[in-house]
Amino acid sequence: MRYSPGKVLILMIFVIFLVQTFYNKFFNYSVSYTVPDNVWRRIALQHKDLYGEPPIQNESTDLRIIVMVYNRADSLSRLIKSLNEALYFGERVVLDIWIDRSKDGQIDENTYRIASEFQFKHGVKIVHNHTFHVGIYGQWLNTWTPKSNSSEIAVILEDDLTVSPYFYRWLKIVHKKYDKLVEVNGYSLQGISIKHGIGSEGLLEAPFEDVVFLYPVIGTWGFSPNRRNWVKFRDWLEVILHDDKFQPLVPNILPTSWYQAFIQTGKTEGMWSMWHIYHAWKTREFTLYPNFAGHLGLTVNWKESGLHYGPGLSQESKNPSNNLVTTWRAGYENLPENPIRLDVYGNIDAVEDP
């Protein structure tokens, strides 16, 4: 058989066609993982109460621990082990483990096995398969649906964290002290945070003598909402999402520029927190952070690749974020009536009199 230039050309066209078909298939598959902004909103709104059926949370409890996971079985295992080692003072605890589905509806079997075989020593454990792919939005926004008279404390944990044995002790005292303050929308457990103002550098540093401070931007490495504010926030979100044109942009902060980049690339799906930041800004709410010496935290973040951190991270940045509180100090309970406020540049913000 002779290879005439004509045959070679036809063969080449065929090969190009094949390559292009595979490329398209792959390319379209990967873009399908990033839903354009207005598309996920519409999907969200098609479902009752934002993201599918809200869970029935009728077990009466003192503490509800909400763990969210998709397919990182090892991370889940590390987190729930730390939950078993924490102190709960004999109080009632419910551990809800929420497993998301892939876009084509699969539950990761290994993750499910770790969750279902885990023996929680301190209370009731419930493993929930989400009924469809809800993503990070659904995981955060539709896993705690407290009744208006509920007094339970909830804490929402992504799977790449571990907790300090004292995290519940901390939550009890800060909720008791500050839930009554309308401007406190919740309690972050992390010991470290960047400054979010554009042009600012370094970490937030509050004065040594202040055990806590208020800050305009939520910290998501372990967050325990103030129930009243959380309900208000979810109600607001359900209304605002109907406005396709609305974008939650807050002037002069880094998260806004990240979010704007995500709008361009169709990845806003990964940043639910922008809505919380916007709502807090609009309503002048703040999140309370601990300020322990050495940036000790009630959680540590292992910064693994996943929804927030891409696989391209250097080894150094995979180190844990900070050290955990492993010894309880009496000073931690020295809570001021009115915590100081830091602004997004890390400066102490004068609190004007009402």
Ligand SMILES: *[C@@H]1O[C@H](CO)[C@@H](O)[C@H](O)[C@H]1NC(C)=O
């Ligand atoms: C991939 O998407 C492009 C642009 O939307 C479209 O023209 C093409 O037909 C798609 N390819 C496949 C294999 O679905």
Ligand SMILES: *[C@@H]1O[C@H](CO)[C@@H](O)[C@H](O)[C@H]1NC(C)=O
């Ligand atoms: C909570 O609701 C579920 C489903 O309706 C029911 O099976 C369960 O018995 C209820 N638990 C309590 C404590 O009421």
Ligand SMILES: *[C@@H]1O[C@H](CO)[C@@H](O)[C@H](O)[C@H]1NC(C)=O
């Ligand atoms: C959840 O998913 C796992 C893994 O696919 C399955 O074995 C289990 O039966 C599911 N549970 C429920 C309640 O659907």
Ligand SMILES: *[C@@H]1O[C@H](CO)[C@@H](O)[C@H](O)[C@H]1NC(C)=O
């Ligand atoms: C909350 O209200 C429901 C019904 O309105 C009632 O059954 C329940 O006992 C109340 N719970 C508390 C803690 O007051």
